Structure formats: C-alpha cells, structure tokens
Amino acid sequence: MSPxxxxxxxxxxxxxxxxxxxxxxxxxxxxxxxxTTPFERSVAAAGFDRHLVGAGVGVAGEEIAAFAxxxxxxxxxxxxxxxxxxxxxxxxxxxxxxxxxxxxxxxVTPSEDFVAVxxxxxxxxxxxxxxxxxxxxxxxxxxxxxxxLHALRARVAGLDSQRRRxxxxxxxxxxxxxxxxxxxRILLSNRRAGELLITSPGDSRGxxxxxxxxxLFFSAFRARALLEVDQVVGPRELLLxxxxxxxxxxxxxxPLPFHDPESLAESYIFVLRDITxxxxxxxxxxxxxxxxxxxxxxxxxxxxxxxxxIENAGIPILVTDRATNVxxxxxxxxxxxxxxxxxxxxxxxxxxxxxxxAKLAGFISEFLLHSRLRREGHLTLVDxxxxxxxxxxxxxTKILDERxxxxxxxxxxxxxxxxxxxxxxxxxxxxxNTELEARVVAATAELAQRNAQLMRQRSxxxxxxxxxxxxxxxxxxxxxxxxxxxxxxNSLLREGLFGKLSEKQDDALLRMRRAxxxxxxxxxxxxxxxxxxxxxxxxxxxxxxxxxxxxxLSETVRPMAALKSLEYAVELDPRVPKISADETRLRxxxxxxxxxxxxxxxxxSVRLQAKPSDDRWVRLEVVDTGIGIEPQxxxxxxxxxxxxxxxxxxxxxxxxxxxxxxxRLIGVMGGxxxxxxxxxxGSTFWVDLPVASPTSEADGR
Ligand code: ADP
Numbered sequence: 142m143s144p145x146x147x148x149x150x151x152x153x154x155x156x157x158x159x160x161x162x163x164x165x166x167x168x169x170x171x172x173x174x175x176x177t178t179p180f181e182r183s184v185a186a187a188g189f190d191r192h193l194v195g196a197g198v199g200v201a202g203e204e205i206a207a208f209a210x211x212x213x214x215x216x217x218x219x220x221x222x223x224x225x226x227x228x229x230x231x232x233x234x235x236x237x238x239x240x241x242x243x244x245x246x247x248x249v250t251p252s253e254d255f256v257a258v259x260x261x262x263x264x265x266x267x268x269x270x271x272x273x274x275x276x277x278x279x280x281x282x283x284x285x286x287x288x289x290l291h292a293l294r295a296r297v298a299g300l301d302s303q304r305r306r307x308x309x310x311x312x313x314x315x316x317x318x319x320x321x322x323x324x325x326r327i328l329l330s331n332r333r334a335g336e337l338l339i340t341s342p343g344d345s346r347g348x349x350x351x352x353x354x355x356x357l358f359f360s361a362f363r364a365r366a367l368l369e370v371d372q373v374v375g376p377r378e379l380l381l382x383x384x385x386x387x388x389x390x391x392x393x394x395x396p397l398p399f400h401d402p403e404s405l406a407e408s409y410i411f412v413l414r415d416i417t418x419x420x421x422x423x424x425x426x427x428x429x430x431x432x433x434x435x436x437x438x439x440x441x442x443x444x445x446x447x448x449x450x451i452e453n454a455g456i457p458i459l460v461t462d463r464a465t466n467v468x469x470x471x472x473x474x475x476x477x478x479x480x481x482x483x484x485x486x487x488x489x490x491x492x493x494x495x496x497x498x499a500k501l502a503g504f505i506s507e508f509l510l511h512s513r514l515r516r517e518g519h520l521t522l523v524d525x526x527x528x529x530x531x532x533x534x535x536x537x538t539k540i541l542d543e544r545x546x547x548x549x550x551x552x553x554x555x556x557x558x559x560x561x562x563x564x565x566x567x568x569x570x571x572x573x574n575t576e577l578e579a580r581v582v583a584a585t586a587e588l589a590q591r592n593a594q595l596m597r598q599r600s601x602x603x604x605x606x607x608x609x610x611x612x613x614x615x616x617x618x619x620x621x622x623x624x625x626x627x628x629x630x631n632s633l634l635r636e637g638l639f640g641k642l643s644e645k646q647d648d649a650l651l652r653m654r655r656a657x658x659x660x661x662x663x664x665x666x667x668x669x670x671x672x673x674x675x676x677x678x679x680x681x682x683x684x685x686x687x688x689x690x691x692x693x694l695s696e697t698v699r700p701m702a703a704l705k706s707l708e709y710a711v712e713l714d715p716r717v718p719k720i721s722a723d724e725t726r727l728r729x730x731x732x733x734x735x736x737x738x739x740x741x742x743x744x745x746s747v748r749l750q751a752k753p754s755d756d757r758w759v760r761l762e763v764v765d766t767g768i769g770i771e772p773q774x775x776x777x778x779x780x781x782x783x784x785x786x787x788x789x790x791x792x793x794x795x796x797x798x799x800x801x802x803x804x805r806l807i808g809v810m811g812g813x814x815x816x817x818x819x820x821x822x823g824s825t826f827w828v829d830l831p832v833a834s835p836t837s838e839a840d841g842r
Contacts, residue, residue: 167196187257189292351384610675617668708746742767769820
C-alpha cells in the first residue's frame, strides 16, 4: 500500500470514527469522494435489513430521500447486477432526476441484508470512478457496522413502540394478564394484574396486605394448576381480594404455558377473567330457574288439585274459551251438556241436551260482552236422565290473561230445585207456625180460664171436704149413741130378760147384733178418718219401749192367727232405738196391718219385725204369706172405702178404711207407710218412723 493510500486510509478512518450515525458515516464517505474525485455532486444510500438511509453532497434532501427509498425497493444485488437500471421505472437512478448522467457504484456487500451504494454525476467510465469504488471499499465495513446499528436501533425503536402498544392494549383489558417465569417472577403484567398483585412504595397498608394475600392465593393456585396441568384442561377458578375496597373477586384463570427462549424454562401466561358478576348472575339465574321449576311444580299440583276439586265438586262445572268452546268439564256438566254416542238414537234426550247447551252458551256469550268479571243468572235446564226441568243458578267468572283480557270462563251450575222446594216448605211452615201460634194463644187463654175455674172448684172442694169432715165428726158421734142402744137392747133380749126366745128369734137377734157391730166399727172408722182429715187428731207422744209394746200387741193378734192355724212371730232387732210416738195410734195402725195380714192369709205365717232402717228411721214390717196384691191395686188400697177383691172382702169383711186411716195417722206422726207385694206369695206392709219426733226437731233438740 502506497503512503498516499495509507494516509487516505487513516484520514478515512478518522472521518468514519467521528461519525455517530449511518448518515454521518455516509456523509463521511461522500466527503472522501468529493476530496479525491472531481465529481461535485454525489449521493449515497446504505442500510441493513431495508432500513435504508441516504446522504448527499450538492443534492437536495428530497432527491436523497427518493433515492434511498428506491434503493430500499431493490436489493443491492439487483442494483449491482444493473438489473434495476435497465429501463426499470423504479431504478434508483431515476430518483436522481437532477443528475445529468448518474453513475451508480455499488459496494461489494458482506451480507445479503446489507446494501451500500454511491451515485455520482459523472461520465461513465470516468477514471476517477475507481477512486469512488476505492473509497466505498474502504468505507464498507464502517458503513456496514453503522447500517447494522441503525437497523438495530430502528428495530429496537419499533419493538419499543410495539411494546408500548401491546402494553396499552393489555392495560386496556379489564382482565388481569401476567407472564411468570418458572420461579414465579412476574415478567410482565397489565394494569389490572398490577392492581391486584403488585405493590409500589407509596401503597397504603391495607392495599399492601390485600396484595400480599392475593399473591399467596395466586401462588397456591399456580402451584396446584401447574401440578394438575396435565390432567385438568381448561380454566379454573381463583378467589382474590379487590385491594381497592376489600370485596371478593372471582376469576377464571387460563394458564397458558409457553417456552421462553431467554430463560430456557417453561413460563406461563395467566389470563384471569373476572367472573364475579358472572357468578352472581349465574347464581341468580340458578335461583330463578329453581324458582320457576318450583313454581311450575306448584302450578302442576295446583292444577291437579283443581281437577280433583272440579271432578269431585258434585255440581256441574265447565271451563270455556272466548268462543264458548268447552275446554274442560266435569262428569256432572257432561251429563247435562254432552250427548254420548248411544244417545243419538233417543232424540228426546239429545233435544234436551242441545237445549241446555244453547241456553248456557247464550248466557256465557252474553257475559263476554259485559265488562264485569262475574255474572249470575237463573236458567231453566232439563235433566236429560229424568226428562225433568229444573231451575238452576249459573255463576260465571272470567279468567284474565296478563293484559287483562278474558281468556277463559269458569261456569258453575247450582240446581235450585231443593232450594225452591225449601222456600215453599219454609213458607208453609211459616203459615203453619202463625196458625199454631194463634191456636196456642187461644189454648193458653182457655187454659188460664180453666185454671181459674179449677182453682175456684178446688177451694170449693176443700171447703166441702172440710165441711164433710166436720159433719162426719159430729154425726158419727150422734150415730154411735143409738147404735150402742141397739146393741144394749139386743144383749138384754138375748139374755132372756124380756122372756124366753125361740131359736129362730135368737138367730135373728144375733144377725142384728153383727150388723150393728159392723155399723159401729164403720162409724168409728169414719169418725177417725174425718178427725184426721180435719186435722183434729191429738197426738200424745210417749217414749216407746219396744219389747213390752210389741208383746201387748201380740197378745191380741196371736189368738186370731191361731184361729186360722197360722204361725205368728215377732222379730225385734236389739239395735232399734227408743222413739217418741203416740202409743195408742201406733198400736191402732199395727193392729190394722196385722189383722189384715191374718185376714188375707190362709196358710203360712204372719210376722211382725222391728229394725233400725238407718240412723234416722225405725222400720216396722208386717210380713204375711197370704194372697198378695196385684200391682195395679197397690196404690188403690190406700184410698178410702177401697177393697180389692169383692168376694174376698165378703169373705173377710172390713170397711175399706183401715189403710186410708193408717197412712194418714203415720203421716201425722212424721213417718211413711207403704207396701211391697207379690200376688199369690204374700205382702209386706212397712212403716218408717222418725227416730227424732217432729216435735223434738221443732224444739231444736
Ligand atoms: P178392710 O177394712 O176392708 O180391710 P183396709 O183399708 O184395711 O180395709 O184394706 C183395704 C183392702 O186392702 C182390703 O180390702 C184388701 O183388699 C187389701 N188388703 C189389705 N191388707 C192386705 C193383705 N195383708 N193382704 C192382701 N190384701 C190386703
């Protein structure tokens, strides 16, 4: 190499070293050309990977740019081959319109991606072109580096802006997106992911805490996700906390493995889709669905129940649509309104059914014209089975759709036959009642009248009875005296005081005596009875010693019993307390009962018993085994002048007053007298006497 060229090299190197950009490097090249050649105007373009840059000396900026652009469209190879120059419209030389004759000097390039070229305004084959070539040859490594650097810078700038765009796009996403390396380092995250997972120095404690929690959750999730990555495909759910307000956020996470050529390890892109609202909506939807399913169930049940009710209502029910077509009806309605197949033969029946149908259809379609929701009307329908007309009450109700339009009508038919009958009956009853009331009023008045009359009669009767008793009491006394005289004279006669009597005379006198005696006893009884009735009986109570009292009584009775060969016994219970009573009257009563017993007993026994009934009563009983008394006579025998059996009475004699007097006397003593009897077996006459006499009770002792 000549010293000149060594100098040139050095100068060129210095020039290039000073250049900080590809334009500067090219300018340095062109300055070298200008210094070493006579060409005044020159243009250079160079670039790497089509990032072409131009520079020029003595050339306008636009022309330089056009040249560089044209160069970029042609590969350096094609330029070097001269293909781009031959008639090619887009030949870079055509871009140099101000050059009279441009000559292109391409560089021999070290790389396919590299282009470097110089164009000078020169005559072709000018010897100085060799210098241009030389300068280019020396400059090519510098230009190559510069172009490479330029391209790299351009690419970096492009990448930067692309990255910024990507970041902006990612940040614009509402979903968190992040890239993590195998060591869980966040390589990249968008704004939303940063909000959730990354803290910065100025953050509040609350936020830091929330973010830490989120990181914890996320790491756990990530560890699990990466473990299961082979088995589970697709997204999984992750719960995080919103650091802004502490609310729960639910995410669906899509882990996406990708191979990071830099770290040579498996990294993951995580896209988190916020499904909080979705989940809430889904849950709401679920609730809605289950509600509507439940509602449907209810509806179905309701409708089943309704069907059951309609079927079992027992009265005709039918549902019709707007055109009065029947949608539904129960058996009772069918019976009235639908002719069955075999009916067609019985034209009368079909006629009845059609008439019913027409009447009801008329009623319902009239109802449709009204705005009212319910209508009641009276119809006369025919029972097709019985061919009988009956009054009916039709009640129709509209069923409205959601717009308030009637969609169906429910009609219920009530048979009013019974009601009409009832109404008639009620009317009849009413008039009967009124009549009855009038009758009752009349009867009541009559009754009141009769009552008053009876009261009057009663008091008259009472007066008469009193007068009768008083009369009898007086008269009996007056009667006894002459009878006693008759008896007296009878005795004198029979004793022969007035001469001897023939047998016949004596017999007549005996009969006379018996009659007189009977009359006397009758009068005595009547006197007694009337005394009692007039309340004139004087009681003289003494303390009764039972043993001597009963013994004395038996002395009278025993011979009477013996006469009829009857057994006679007295049974005295030692517990019988002493009582205070009128001894004479009590004896009279018991004697009457005992003589009756003997009188009406032909076989067996007569017993007198005394025993305590309870603390307050002493019971005396006369028990016989005689003829007994028929139940219907048990009360009658206590009435005055009553004898049950006429023949027996004849046989046994008596006045029929004994029991009447006895019961009255015992009543005056404060006791009771009664009988129990079995016809054919015997009778038991009983007397209950109070232990404390009525007087002593009155004394309060
Ligand atoms: P009489 O003086 O006729 O006996 P009573 O008043 O004593 O009148 O009795 C009335 C009637 O009661 C009697 O005629 C008799 O028919 C009936 N009678 C009374 N005691 C008995 C008895 N122990 N057994 C059956 N009948 C009796």
